[in-house]
Amino acid sequence: MSNPTGMQGDRAADTGERFPPGLHNAYLFAWFNTLSYQIVLGSPMILYAKTLGASATVLGIIAGMMPLLVILQIPAAGHIAAIGYRRFVLGGWSIRVAFIFGMALVPLLGGWLGPHNQLALLLFLLFGFNLSRGISSCAWLPWITALVPGGLRGRYLARDAAVQNVASFVTFVIAAGVLSGQPRPWQFAALFGFSALMGAVSLVFLQRIPDVAVAPQPQGGRGPVPWLAMMRHPPFARLLETVVAWSVAYGGLTAFTVAFLKSSSALSESQVLWVTSVSFLGGWSSLWFLGSRLDHLGSRPVILFCGMGWMGVVTGWLLLSGGVVRGGLGWLLGLQFLMGLLAALVQMANTRLAMAVIPVMGRDHFFALYSVVSNVTLGLAPIGWGLFIDAIGPRTWRWLGVEWNRYSLFYAAVGLAFVGLWFLARRLVEPRAVSMEALLRELLIQSPQRFWVRFWPRA
Template sequence: MRGDHEQTGFPAGLTNAYWFAAFNALSYQMILGSPVVLYAKSLGASATVLGLLVGMMPLLVIFQIPAANHIERVGYKRFVYAGWGTRVAFIFAIALVPLTGGFLNATTQLALLMFLLFGFNLSRGISSAAWLPWITALVPVAVRGKFLARDAACVHMASCTTLVLAALCLGQQARSWQFALIFGFSALMGAISLSFLKKIPDAEPPGKPSASRVPVPWREIANYAPFRKLLRMNAAWAVAYGGLGAFTVAYLKAEAGMSEGAILLVTGMAFLGGLAGLAYFASRTDRLGSKPVLTFCLCLWNGIMLGWLALAARVVTPGFALVLFLELLMGFAYALVNMNNTRLAMLLAPVMGRNHFFALYSVVTNVTLGLAPVGWGLVIDAFGERQIRWQNLELNRFSFFFAGVLVVFVLTVVLCRKLDEPKARDMDELIRELLQSPQRLWLRLWPRG
């Protein structure tokens, strides 16, 4: 597409995408984040069930593969709007589940919750097939990094607000009606987000709907070398990151003894870390490239895992300040990995066949993200209550989990170094940039005269 390379500004009406992102985040953080994990935990969910609950959303993205064949016929906006509207209806139903405690036992409530989450995630998985191609068609190449940074900033601000509100609502000892209240809030925000989604300008798919039944060349798409390297790195990233959202919360509740409100507060603050990272790199990503930023952030993830491992192995006490610091770093690193992964996928996917490239990228990443928490949950449950002491270290179910995640993050760094990105700068230049920025700030603030 010629316009992709010539335009340097945003199309009219694209600001609605930021509003949609913000209200959508106000909605889905309640249903896919820490609040629903804590609610499932209150119903007696095991680590394996928590893994299934968290993994359901990315697993059902596999339906993007068949959905990609219908995007050009339906159109980007109609396709996304239909799926998002359906999932909002499921959120309204989920908000009623905590109120059924008078006539349903905890096991039945948990089963009902899982059933409704399946419907929510299925509609999301199908409709999200059109989102990346739509945005890629709308946003010129030269400003995609800037757009993604702003979009992610809206998501992080809204997510932080959501979890702080949830923390205030749930307090020290959450009751069923409080969970119903925050899920109802989620449904309302989801409904509002639809009004902004409808105002985002549509884009014409690059290919015309065809009656041809020529099969999609999935093997050739997967064997495109730069794209294959990105898929491998993302699969490793997904295995490492997949269980962290659920099992850091489970650790803080079961081992660190933190209340629901405190857990939601620290996990909400993680999004402030993400905002800091996005603010710093927003103007640098398009210039430096995604590969050096990904390498830096994945190295940072290794340091974060050492911190969680030290907590779980009882080398240090899980104080509120230390947990908050780790959550801020997690938010910082996650936001930048997510943004730069998306930017690199947009860069590497050719115009022709873009829908199918994005579908394969999303499916590989998300299916791995879905299977990872289930696998990690089985590992945690299989390890059980064993505690093995060695000098000042304790090997238990959570320290074993964090050690395993650390090993996978090391592999992810190795795979990241093999990525192909045209015009990406060296890692040395990023390090120089990181070292020089504080000096520039100091010189700017230093009193003169």
């Protein structure tokens, strides 16, 4: 019987590969880093921006700023070799922590600045935060890819996702407690200050992650980088197509679901955070759901499975926002749980497939291109979705028993995007991946999760 958590030691049974000493610092860094960024890049920041009068378009800019500025990885990738992986990431992460300390002061400036000026200052600080992150993050995936043996990357990604999701859940519980009642500016300031402090602690463990030598670059690191040829390199090109489709479908979904819950229900800020926190329990359960099996199942069937799951999830939100179902607490928690689970699975599968298909030669530039294409799309998507929602405005009409409004139309459009993701995922090239039937057999019959089948009614 396989281990449901994938924590059965640090050696791959079939290859004898081991995790390098000191890798536990990567999990500790992920823990404290998540306690930090989930506040300034997640729902707490969205809720604070709404208290300042931010429109859906502005919320889309806030949600899309971080992935959009990843485009800076393209020019930054050429400088990694001269600086080294660890120094490169550490420098950028240190600068962004300084910007979080600045954000902690913004809610306290209400006596001197009006809401619109506070929002402008907040956007400026978020820009600086994401600028430093966008530059330095280009070294992270090449660093981890070189550090973790090929046969253990799926297991590492599953553990990392579990750590981040548990930390995210803890963060949202803390945020919900701090913002209880009708939150006042000092409560947001305290929450942002906590984010800055956790970011500073994460730097201690980031510095302890083992460094590795930078992989050789094309043409010895000199001359123009053949970006177009890299984009056409199969199966990398098909991976990029699928990642773009994922980014369009998923980009902005979390932010606008928070906005929908806040504007279309009687939930307070604290209650919205409690409900949203369940998505991180879903993300954490991805370790139990898939664990180390990602390495032998492959990424392609996981993405196909999740594509169908996402179609069901957005249909649930469409029925809720369209007034077809009343949507009690159980409905909301179920949808949030599935969102977290499916998002974690897709992100793990995409990253693992990128690690598998990207060649060693030119690894830094390949990963920069992968990150830029996926994240720029992920950054533009919420801005586009925000413009779409604002363009519809308060107009509503009924058709087929559904009230079509700004949010039900948003979820319908997102559902179509997930249909496109599913068809593109079928074209992914992964020779060692199992079939969809084998994936379902593994999850429902051969794995520890098969005890759920016992609850199925029998004749």
